[in-house]
Amino acid sequence: MLADDPRTRLIETALDLFGQYSFDGVSTRMLAERAEVNLAAIKYYFGSKEGLYLAVAEQIVQHVGQFLGPRMAKVQESLDGDELTKEESFNLLCELLEFFITRLLALPETGKWLKIIFREQLCPTQAFDILFDGFMRPLDQVLFGLVARIVGRNEDDLEVRLRVFSIMGQIQVFNVSPSSIKRTLNWDQYNPDNLEAIRCVIMDNLNGIFSMSRNGVCSAQTR
Amino acid sequence: MLADDPRTRLIETALDLFGQYSFDGVSTRMLAERAEVNLAAIKYYFGSKEGLYLAVAEQIVQHVGQFLGPRMAKVQESLDGDELTKEESFNLLCELLEFFITRLLALPETGKWLKIIFREQLCPTQAFDILFDGFMRPLDQVLFGLVARIVGRNEDDLEVRLRVFSIMGQIQVFNVSPSSIKRTLNWDQYNPDNLEAIRCVIMDNLNGIFSMSRNGVCSAQTR
DNA sequence: GTCTATAGTCGGATAGAC
DNA sequence: GTCTATCCGACTATAGAC
Numbered sequence: 102m103l104a105d106d107p108r109t110r111l112i113e114t115a116l117d118l119f120g121q122y123s124f125d126g127v128s129t130r131m132l133a134e135r136a137e138v139n140l141a142a143i144k145y146y147f148g149s150k151e152g153l154y155l156a157v158a159e160q161i162v163q164h165v166g167q168f169l170g171p172r173m174a175k176v177q178e179s180l181d182g183d184e185l186t187k188e189e190s191f192n193l194l195c196e197l198l199e200f201f202i203t204r205l206l207a208l209p210e211t212g213k214w215l216k217i218i219f220r221e222q223l224c225p226t227q228a229f230d231i232l233f234d235g236f237m238r239p240l241d242q243v244l245f246g247l248v249a250r251i252v253g254r255n256e257d258d259l260e261v262r263l264r265v266f267s268i269m270g271q272i273q274v275f276n277v278s279p280s281s282i283k284r285t286l287n288w289d290q291y292n293p294d295n296l297e298a299i300r301c302v303i304m305d306n307l308n309g310i311f312s313m314s315r316n317g318v319c320s321a322q323t324r
Numbered sequence: 325m326l327a328d329d330p331r332t333r334l335i336e337t338a339l340d341l342f343g344q345y346s347f348d349g350v351s352t353r354m355l356a357e358r359a360e361v362n363l364a365a366i367k368y369y370f371g372s373k374e375g376l377y378l379a380v381a382e383q384i385v386q387h388v389g390q391f392l393g394p395r396m397a398k399v400q401e402s403l404d405g406d407e408l409t410k411e412e413s414f415n416l417l418c419e420l421l422e423f424f425i426t427r428l429l430a431l432p433e434t435g436k437w438l439k440i441i442f443r444e445q446l447c448p449t450q451a452f453d454i455l456f457d458g459f460m461r462p463l464d465q466v467l468f469g470l471v472a473r474i475v476g477r478n479e480d481d482l483e484v485r486l487r488v489f490s491i492m493g494q495i496q497v498f499n500v501s502p503s504s505i506k507r508t509l510n511w512d513q514y515n516p517d518n519l520e521a522i523r524c525v526i527m528d529n530l531n532g533i534f535s536m537s538r539n540g541v542c543s544a545q546t547r
Numbered sequence: 548g549t550c551t552a553t554a555g556t557c558g559g560a561t562a563g564a565c
Numbered sequence: 566g567t568c569t570a571t572c573c574g575a576c577t578a579t580a581g582a583c
Contacts, residue, residue: 107549121447125348129577139550144578216446223439224344225503237504259509263525266505267494274493277500280448281460282489286482302486309532330567352559362568367560 108146110136115157120213158228161214162235180246190250202300252314330361331369338380343436381451384437385458403469413473425523475537
């Protein structure tokens with residue numbers, strides 16, 4: 102479970118603990134104990150508790166990069182190649198969002214990141230810059246590009262950007278409000294059946310949202 | 325600015341501070357100083373720091389109740405009266421969501437609640453029960469009722485509920501990811517122009533999402 | 548590089564005067 | 566009810582041995 106070198110052990114433990122509790126909710130003693138390193142190792146490797154937290158942010162960027170990198174690169178390539186039709190853009194967008202739903206929501210590891218990310222959204226620290234530049238901005242750029250082609254507008258058009266945010270909100274809500282959703286639906290956790298139901302609804306919404314922009318063609322499977 | 329009695333002063337100060345920082349990020353000394361009460365008053369009135377935090381949750385429920393109560397009651401009345409058409413239900417839903425956008429996002433005070441609420445979603449404590457029973461469940465019930473009528477299904481239908489969550493997610497994202505949205509759009513804060521743009525996009529999405537369910541009639545103004 | 552030991556600070560809670 | 570004074574545990578950071 103725990104990595105060999107103390108540095109990695111500390112980062113991985115910190116990812117868990119800072120995610121579960123917040124920065125202030127975790128003590129350096131707790132971190133050292135769980136990571137099975139000496140308390141002084143935090144100062145040695147990271148300078149301070151804050152330094153460790155920033156290292157965790159960079160770790161998140163790396164993880165997300167491994168996770169999304171290949172997919173984003175593929176889409177970016179299609180965008181650069183130009184001459185994507187509305188239909189092709191729509192299908193690429195659907196694939197990307199399906200990936201978020203079936204993977205991001207499913208993996209328990211991603212829950213760790215996501216809590217840290219959303220806390221940084223609510224109360225940004227220095228770590229937010231790392232996260233934003235590391236993967237938020239690039240991801241948004243790809244989504245802007247796809248939606249811009251679907252609706253036939255420019256990538257920096259306000260409507261395009263708001264459309265992207267609102268669409269991502271439909272998925273994020275399942276990460277951000279898990280407690281009330283799970284309580285209301287009597288779900289203890291997300292499983293393949295749950296995720297399939299969520300996927301269907303989101304895909305159906307997407308079809309509706311862009312039905313005017315495309316030519317009435319509904320290619321995404323909604324059930 | 326500060327209320328007369330120490331009890332109220334403490335609750336209002338705590339609402340601010342627990343919202344801005346988290347529970348762990350705020351000390352009792354900070355609370356007492358800002359509320360201009362003695363440190364011992366926290367124990368006297370609330371028993372402990374946790375007790376004060378729970379009192380804050382109840383305060384949030386009260387505030388939200390004053391805010392949403394009349395509107396929810398009106399809609400609930402329509403639902404109970406029965407024989408709402410799809411079109412009427414859709415219009416009631418639009419009105420409710422427009423209210424969330426133009427009011428909830430606009431008021432700086434609501435930002436205080438919202439941070440506490442979302443932190444409780446991510447890491448529920450005893451306070452979550454208060455919030456959930458206090459207004460989340462009732463609000464969801466109303467939304468389930470409206471959407472159920474729009475799509476012609478039962479209120480406890482899974483698809484209906486997921487549809488409601490996904491729709492609310494479109495709005496919540498502007499509360500939950502304010503940092504990246506504001507940074508991307510170069511917005512320093514939400515103002516009437518911003519909110520109008522958001523409202524248009526959400527209403528347009530809503531029209532699309534429910535375009536199959538209703539009879540092709542688009543009554544909501546999207547611009 | 549890794550550890551122990553501890554300095555120095557700040558946390559929540561509370562006893563007891565008024 | 567309000568306040569001062571204080572307890573005592575927990576915190577981060579760090580000095581210095583090995």
